Amino acid sequence: GAVVSQHPSRVICKSGTSVKIECRSLDFQATTMFWYRQFPKQSLMLMATSNEGSKATYEQGVEKDKFLINHASLTLSTLTVTSAHPEDSSFYICSARDGTYNEQFFGPGTRLTVL
Amino acid sequence: GNSVTQMEGPVTLSEEAFLTINCTYTATGYPSLFWYVQYPGEGLQLLLKATKADDKGSNKGFEATYRKETTSFHLEKGSVQVSDSAVYFCALVTSGTYKYIFGTGTRLKVLA
Numbered sequence: 362g363a364v365v366s367q368h369p370s371r372v373i374c375k376s377g378t379s380v381k382i383e384c385r386s387l388d389f390q391a392t393t394m395f396w397y398r399q400f401p402k403q404s405l406m407l408m409a410t411s412n413e414g415s416k417a418t419y420e421q422g423v424e425k426d427k428f429l430i431n432h433a434s435l436t437l438s439t440l441t442v443t444s445a446h447p448e449d450s451s452f453y454i455c456s457a458r459d460g461t462y463n464e465q466f467f468g469p470g471t472r473l474t475v476l
Numbered sequence: 477g478n479s480v481t482q483m484e485g486p487v488t489l490s491e492e493a494f495l496t497i498n499c500t501y502t503a504t505g506y507p508s509l510f511w512y513v514q515y516p517g518e519g520l521q522l523l524l525k526a527t528k529a530d531d532k533g534s535n536k537g538f539e540a541t542y543r544k545e546t547t548s549f550h551l552e553k554g555s556v557q558v559s560d561s562a563v564y565f566c567a568l569v570t571s572g573t574y575k576y577i578f579g580t581g582t583r584l585k586v587l588a
Contacts, residue, residue, distance in 0.1 A: 365519060393574060404480070405565070405578040454520070458574055465574065467512070467520035 363389045365457045367468035374445055375476055382440045382471045384455030390435035391457035395465070396428075399452040411438045445475040478503045482566050482579035489556055489586050497551040497582045499540075499566035507568040509533075509542055509549040514563045514581070523551075523564070556586045 364387040374380050384394055393412050397405040409430050411417045417430035427449075429441040438457075442449050454470040483498040501507065508527045512520040524533030529544035538553045549566060566579040 367519075395575070397576075397578075402580065404580050405576070407575055407577075410575070456520075456576075464522070465576070469519040 363387075363457075363459055363464075363466045365391075365455065365466045365468040367453075367455055367471050369471060370469065371472045371474075373474045373476065376446055377444055379441055379443045380445055380473060382442075382453055382455075382473075384438045384440070384457065384468050386436045386457040386459075386466070389457075389459045389461070389466075391438075392435065392460045393458040394432055394438040395456045395458070396430060396438075396440050397454045397456070399454060399470070405454060408440075442473065445473070447475045449473065450475045478507070478568065478570060478577050480566050480568055480577055480579040482564075482582050484580070485563075485583040487582060487584045489584070491558055491586055491588055492555045493586075495551070495553040495556045495560075495584070497564055497566075497584070499549045499551065499579060501547050501549065501566075501568050503547075503568055503570055503577075505571050507570045509540070510567045510569070510576075511538070511540055511549070511551050512565040512567060512578075514565065516562070520565065556584070558586045558588050560584060561586045 366385045368383045396408045399405045408423045409417045409419045411432040419425045432438040456465045456467045458465045479502045510525045511523040513523045524535040526533040526542035532541045563581045565581045567576045
């Protein structure tokens with residue numbers, strides 16, 4: 362199946378700093394990518410939908426100025442957590458939709474810890 | 477709103493035991509239903525899916541049937557293996573969108 366990678370897999374940062382997470386589709390072009398957040402023992406919650414070349418669409422309750430999403434190419438989307446705080450500590454997972462086969466593929470996730 | 481409810485884990489079974497992980501959903505319209513599996517340190521992998529009522533999804537010995545009357549999509553396997561140890565997520569996508577709604581996940585541990 363198609364592969365989606367995320368980098369980094371783990372990141373620890375100090376409160377107030379910004380962290381960038383990359384999501385790449387390695388062997389297909391993804392017109393749409395999605396960013397999810399998962400708290401311990403909870404569901405994956407959709408944060409935003411990212412379409413290549415256009416602004417991301419955020420779900421209700423997600424601060425767009427805090428979670429900056431850029432989808433500059435058909436194989437790369439980035440999520441930047443700005444001015445991170447301990448409550449932003451979570452597991453962030455991206456998925457990429459292969460428009461040809463109308464299927465979504467998920468990345469392995471990035472664990473963010475804010476001290 | 478739309479939601480997915482899964483049985484809480486962890487589920488611990490002996491090898492070759494029968495597995496059932498319950499999943500029920502609430503949705504408007506006619507959603508597609510999925511089971512994903514996440515092995516340690518890896519991404520979510522599609523295990524099986526069903527797109528309409530009475531469809532049965534199956535893969536690697538796992539099965540689930542889309543039951544509209546009970547709004548359920550329970551995952552079953554007749555004989556689990558140690559290699560099936562993972563976290564299993566039930567999910568739905570409503571028609572016309574690509575947005576997944578996930579259950580909380582159920583951790584399965586299979587002992588040799």
